Amino acid sequence: MAAIVKRQPTDLAKQIFEYAPAPESIDHVKIEPRYGLFIGGKMVAAHSKKRFPTINPATEQKLSEVVEADEVDVDRAVKAADKAFESWSAMAPSRRARYIFRISRILQERARELAVVETMDGGKPIKESRDVDIPLAAAHFFYYAGWADKLEWAFPNRKPRPLGVAGQVIPWNFPLLMLAWKIAPALAAGNTVVLKPAETTPLSALLFADICMQAELPPGVVNIVTGGGKTGSVVVTHPGVKKVAFTGSTEVGKLIQRSLAGTGKRLTLELGGKAANIVFDDAPLDAAVEGIVNGIYFNQGHVCCAGSRLLVQESIAEPLLEKLKLRLGTLRLGDPLDKNTDIGAINSKAQLEKIEELVESGVEEGAEIFQPECKLPERGYWFPPTLFTNVSQSYRIAREEIFGPVLSVLTFRTPAEAVEKANNTPYGLSAGVWTDKGSRILWMAERMRAGVVWANTFNRFDPTSPFGGYKESGFGREGGRHGLLPYLELV
């Protein structure tokens, strides 16, 4: 480079490329100071006098106050849903489809508002709520709207019938998207719904209640009750509920399954995971690095199908990890509303404490920790992107679901060893395979005990593709034609 004559640098040239803050505007969003419950087609005052705040995890500021619904509230909701079931299930399917289409169009129209609320209430980066959560939620409603009048073609020679009231409990990691996964197939199949959003992220569901009203959905078809674990258990155990769908932790999933035993209620569970992302020595490395980052640092690792275990072939471990560490240094952590933020806030204080506890255990057990230089904001709940090497299968960080931006790296020597290690977990939700060899992708996919196997990509979702788990990751499928089955009785 010596041949080039150095020019006098201007003042600007001395600076480095700092991205100026680019916050998404929040002026267009209206969050009420307190919310009631959405029962029978309108927002109503609750019987329960208990309320709790929902906060912005990036600032710890209170956004609003919601009700902790009690037995009476849930009973009202289930009765409203039960009453609506009569006419909703008897309605011409093409008319039902029209309501669902209308909901998806309104979701698209109000996408910006929903994205901002999702980010404020949950801490996820606006680029993810804007580009992933909300578009996918709308796509889900579009997709199932199409099925509403084609159920008999979905299951030839059978008579599909709706079940009744579905009690649905959803998690805080993808609040609106999980709502869509639950509500869209239920409505398309002719069921009505009582849904309980997660304790820490109720706002997008309450905004969805407004969308139901705007769509003039018949009263009682969708009911939304807020609250914590107790409210959730009242919803799933209510005798009027014919079908229970739950997404959340394996621990709670087991409790629900136990409580429903013998009741005859239909149940689907989508629970935890400890997915293996497997990189072979012939993989396109730069793409694999992006896939690994997307697999575990997407949504701060609050993803049930996150690729939290990296299995890398020993012969390429060194260059791959070098690239990965370099890449972690470019991740931008901070204000979730900033359009350039890659890593947002941890959803809650409790979750942060859980992540910290598990990371400590990893260090104690002898794994080597790597965290890029990363300034954490003073307020709010934050955890830097973290990578563990020298991890053994027996360490807690290799076995337990951390649900945070923490990656455990293990190595393998042969494809058979990769299969053995990948399957050596009580979970089985997803897996990733990175190789240039098509036959090896198929060979691996055959042997992975996981509901989804991604090849040369990770965390890619589509409403047409069924999603669900093996083993302790749950049962039942959401998405695709399979996603209709849990909401239908086939006569």
Added chain:
Amino acid sequence: MATALSLSHLGSLMRGVRSVDEVGAEERAASLAKRSIKKASKLWALDLAIRCIDLTTLEGSDTPGKVAALCAKGIRPKPGDASIPSVASICIYPARVADAKAHLRGTSVRVASVATAFPSGQSFLDVKVAETREAVAAGADEVDMVIDRGAFLSGDHEKVYDEIVAVKEACGDAHLKVILETGELGTYDSVRRASILAMAAGADFIKTSTGKVQPAATLPASLVMMEAIRDFVRETGRPVGIKPAGGIRTSKQAIAYLVVLYETLGADWMTPERFRLGASTLLNDVLMQIEKERTGAYQSGDYFTID
């Protein structure tokens, strides 16, 4: 022809080049293009963009008068505004080098000449080497050569390699930018392979396109080349520059390239010594955007000189 690498070494070098996942590369480039660059960082990027421009005219109709006008624009992009820097170089055909040199002597703006039977590269090595020598003798500080895509696509990597080595030698002290013409290479795997080949043969810069083939520069192809540079630097310690060229007309595009550069190769590459933008019409849009950032209002195109 003397080669620095033996044939068997070259073969194993090419076989050892990692593959590129097309979907992954395009997705990564698209996600980086969504970065929101505002205010101070935008002004900084626009200033850098000007300092990195190779202001180009490559037309059959180029005359001494046209080159003179372009040189004046390159030295002082906005008359009366000393805060706007000069561009990096004026990029022209070999026959116009002497004209440009006469206008640019004593300024910081360099003379870059295309060579080696630009844009197709379909000529004889002797001719290519002679053309390079003449361009340098006429005053070119930088030479933008094209690779022989015919040879590359037929698998004759040795021919491509030898030509680059020969042209590099003919360049003497002049800087060598090697144009891969990514739009003709067909796959990102080939783009990556050609990048490694050019760097191993001695390129100071690798450049996407001639501007005469569609598609010209694309963000994913540039990303793949930057990733190849990153790996090459890791292996050899020798930094190589990158020049996306062709089809970059707006500030927004230019900033997207800077973002990809920054997040792939890092701050060390944010300098005209390691990054260039080959463009003919980009400059005025950048000037317009700078004015807009400074005053808050867009000015009419009539306030910016068309040269």
